Amino acid sequence: MAATTNGHVNGEKSKTGIKVVIVGAGFGGLTAAIECHRQGHDVEIYESFPELKTLGDIISFGANAGRIFHRWSNGEISRRMRPLSIDLTDYGFRIHKYTGELITTQATPKMDPEAPVFNGHRGELHEVVFNYARDELGIPIHLGKKILKYFENEKEAGIELDDGTKVSADVVLGADGVRSKARELVLGYDDKPKSSGYAVWRAWFPNTDMIKDPRTKEFCENGDTFNGWIGQDVHFLFSTIKGGKDCCWVLTHRDEADIDESWSFPGHLPDVFKVLKDWDPICTAIVEKTPALVDWKLVYRDPLPTWVSAHARICLVGDAAHPFLPTSAQGATQAMEDGVTMAVCLRRAGKNNIPGALKAHQEIRYDRVRNVQKTGETTRDMWHKADWDKVKQNPESVQFPREDWIMKFDAEKHAEEVFDDVLAKVSGGSKL
Template sequence: MIMASEEPFAKSKTGIKVIIVGAGKYLASFLAKCHRQGHDVEIYESFPVLKVLGDIISFGSNAGRIFRRWGVDGSIAKTMRTLSIDLVKHGFKIHKYTGEHIITQMTPPMDPDAPVFNGHRGELHEVIFNYAKDDLKIPIHLGQKVLQYFEEDDKAGIELEGGEKVWADVVIGSDGVRSKARELVLGYFDKPKSSGYAVFRAWFPNTDMLADPRTAHFCNNGDTFQGWIGQDVHFLFSTIKNGSDCCWVLTHKDEADIDESWSFPGKLEDVYKVFEEWDPLCKTIVSKTPESHLVDWKLVYRDPLPTWVSKGGRTALLGDSAHPFLPTSAQGATQAMEDGVTIAVCLRRAGKAQVQDAVRTYQRIRYERVKAVQKTGETTRDMWHKADWDKVKENPESVQFPREDWIHMHDAENHAEEVFDENLAAVKAGEKAVPEKMASGVDSKFDAVTTVKEVSIAGEVEVNGTH
């Protein structure tokens, strides 16, 4: 058992009913926090059954400290890998696309109070899903497609495909960038645009890697992490679970004209084309991938949302529905967790009579921090894709993966408690939902970040039927 539903530190009941649409990978953050804060929660999910699909997912230390505080990190660690001794020892080896080793970025030892988790997203989701269903006893309604969202002055609701309407004090749309909640919140349909990028991804057992002396050492040395960077392309490869599993991600240019991000079965021959004139080892690694395990994700983007909260203040967006992330941020799931703990705290602190102000306060606390973290995914990708090799030769550290304290040291739960009163007062005074200065305490150098594009990444193949 992860955590008893009668946990002694749960707050008294608030009487606030919350409907969550979408049983995604980060729903535990919102469920656990709502449970602890005394709210009544129900989940509606369009997919009829849980499927353990997908590939690698990471949770930064800013998520790990939340898991640790709740006591759920032990069960997650059985499925995921915490930052291993192997990775601390070997580091992240960064190469030029031709194979030349540029730098090994060493990983600092893990903070036991804020562990980092890496693992298979489907396996993690299974742990989270069962935690919600079996330990917290949260009602989860599968096979329930939501046709529309609506709200009145004193309640919000959803209409299901069968015609049934379900009401609550608050409705949270956490079912991705195609969520119909976005239309209610925005008042219009935000049409996606071409991003010019796609991602090939794969997760597979080490069988064929071990059989080839050119690749066996990656799996015989525990957990390892390698990267190759080139013009408009980067390739990341890692072994996990003590070298028993392998996974890789290849981000590249792709001009596919599609209406929305989507995932398709991938073809190895298409991956090989991207690797022309690259280090032959990259193609060798990919050749060990069973083609049935390869996914081709087409990416589109949307303009940043001007708001995550409906005019009525009873419908809010969370996670990918509000702010999709580029893979190079390595923060998408973690930021969704920060969303969840923040809105749950705000609802409890404000109380049932002030639900609308609580939801607006959630946005005010989170909006600018999220926008700044999103920007790191874009800047990291561009740092690799547009590298000036003469300058890199002089300064190899310039292509290291950024690990900034303002992201990873952040404690979203404590922060929400600390800044709630001032932000609620600002909302009540009619100040705009997004402050001039970040309510999250992010360094002011990010105050001017306004150009982040929302990248819609399908294929996070979850229970979520909208993906």
Template sequence: MRNDMPPRIAVVGGGLAGLTLALALHRAGLACQVYEQAPQLGEVGAGIQLAPSATRLLHRLGLEPPLRSLAVEPVGMEFRRWADSSVISRGLLGAHCEQRYGAPYYALHRADLHRVLVEALPAGTIRLDARCVDFREGPEGVVLRFADGTEAAADVAVGADGIHSVLRQSLVADRPRAFGQSVYRGLVDGRRVPELVAEPRVLLWLGPGRHFVCYPVSGGRLVNFVATVPTSGSTDESWSRRGRVEDVIAAYERWCADVTSVIGAADKVSLWALHDRAPVERWSTGRITLLGDSAHPMLPFLGQGANQAVEDAVALAGCLRDAGSRTLPAALERYESMRRPRTTEVQERSRGNSTAFHLPDGEAQRERDARMGALAPDGPDWLYGYDVEGALAGRQST
């Protein structure tokens, strides 16, 4: 690459992480090509939660109008007991959250966010049916090879292709590890559970060996729920694997009516076996780096997978934009050194919640409930108040 030419940037993966990076690069004046293995666009999955650390960045990328129209802004978050639905702790969201952190807390459907990102990108940014199967890295760049035999050259390649990232294989000698829990995901017509839509909240019921989460999405037309269960049998990681509603009902049969009524209103569910990887010491080389689940796949017990991917994307775009006379390898090194401490902490706290959320009734459970009940009714400042662009500018620690 000549010094006076913008870098050729290849993004492998057209999910939320890759598309957010593409938009952040575009807004920074840098073009990229996104290579997506699917033959057509369409994000799978169900609901996601976006905290202020991510929504402030998406707003700055120009997405505030469509997100305001599509997302639900929950007024609060509540943790409850599994057997009687008594409240363990409450946290304030809604207007209080936006006033405190300068950005809202959203609950929305993944497909809605995916569509908003696609529509914001210049035509031709995404190449479909392009499954990356191999690559060659040299001192001046990377050549990607695809399943159809074609190749593409770039000065920088970014792996945004999830927990099984092809690019990650050259950086880290590890494999996804099964966690021993699976999650059922479902969407319920909001008219069947109107009490969950009238005053929208993120609700979490904690119980022995499992927990249940629900919140409205798609402007309140749907209610998303996630139900964890101990894994037995298949360890299929697919988000789209069909589950059986009757199995979820059986797994939660002794739980309170608030939970069982949501499950009973579902027509279908998907089943996803949880996997993650341990935090690593390195996810970049001279011309390759990773972001989102490719770099730090997270268990869903802190609701931070999408949020950390958005933060990664804006941080990487900013490092590449600011490279100037720096070499591209230095820009990737800056990005990694900035992001890795924070994502490692989030990974570890997510894994820790898997124990705290699933305690059997008893002394440890009562101590947990007392600790949670004593917390201030605000979101965690270290998580919600973080501004990755402030960190880039040196105004905030990482």
């Protein structure tokens, strides 16, 4: 018998009778599903991808996400994620000027076992969470299902699939990313993405060639490493992981490319070398080992006026509601906080007040999300517009921010504490 919390297996609450359909099986959608399951809702996921693939490169989860992971299966999910994640206990984050001069080494904070930090391969960590949701919790995840449109009325919401099938529920959560189809229904118009003015080249590859080169083998022979180089409107981050076995780099740079139709393309090494001209030769030595890379245009969207549909039966969560810049290191984590908060709000409001739950969720989350989003811009600008004379006097000024108001936040605890007051506010006609 699994361990119990408050009399319920694995902390799961009694059944609420609320049916939730989630569109999208990324970290936001999976977390929303797992948390809805914990809170006693009947939940299922629809995902357009036909099969699970371990795609992508590095992804970061702050302590505020680790706190969520740790509650799943009494810490078992965290234990599975640990060996897949970078361990910088003895190494820290070494920050260099673009010319190669070491500016500062930022020590790794002591790990809180109840709120661990994870940085690892997106696909590998996603597989752990996906399999937990589907295989251990038994949450139905329907793959290869293309959603044509969303619909709602005062009593229900739903989705229509490309084969004509209609699926109805008490509430639908659009966790379908920056190109969300749910957004158009929620807003009443097509909200086109804009270029942020930046793009990222990204790569993940084995250490085979790195360890053969005397210039780069040090990154693979001494455990996990994390190094950054900062230049004018450019920064380059390089990690080795799993004891130096895997290598990963990301390079953020100015880019005004048209992103109307797509935001991810194959990258080209000659373009990267042009940006790294006159940089520390080590950067080029790393990049030239790269077998393939992705050119990822950073999409920007104006803050949405609402995440909730007219009848308050459909809600946007994660990137569908609020895309983040990578320099926030909080995009996936904030999507997870969305899922936790929504699940709590639905249970507390009850089946007869779904609109109240969705409005309360937005009220609880909106300002926090906007404030965390801004950190992506401030961190990027801190690096890209560095005044090197001032940095020389205060090297710590370019260390990556790890602010307590972000990292020590407990989304579940906060939602439980504020829900009654927030529900009273939104039910009283206060403007969201």
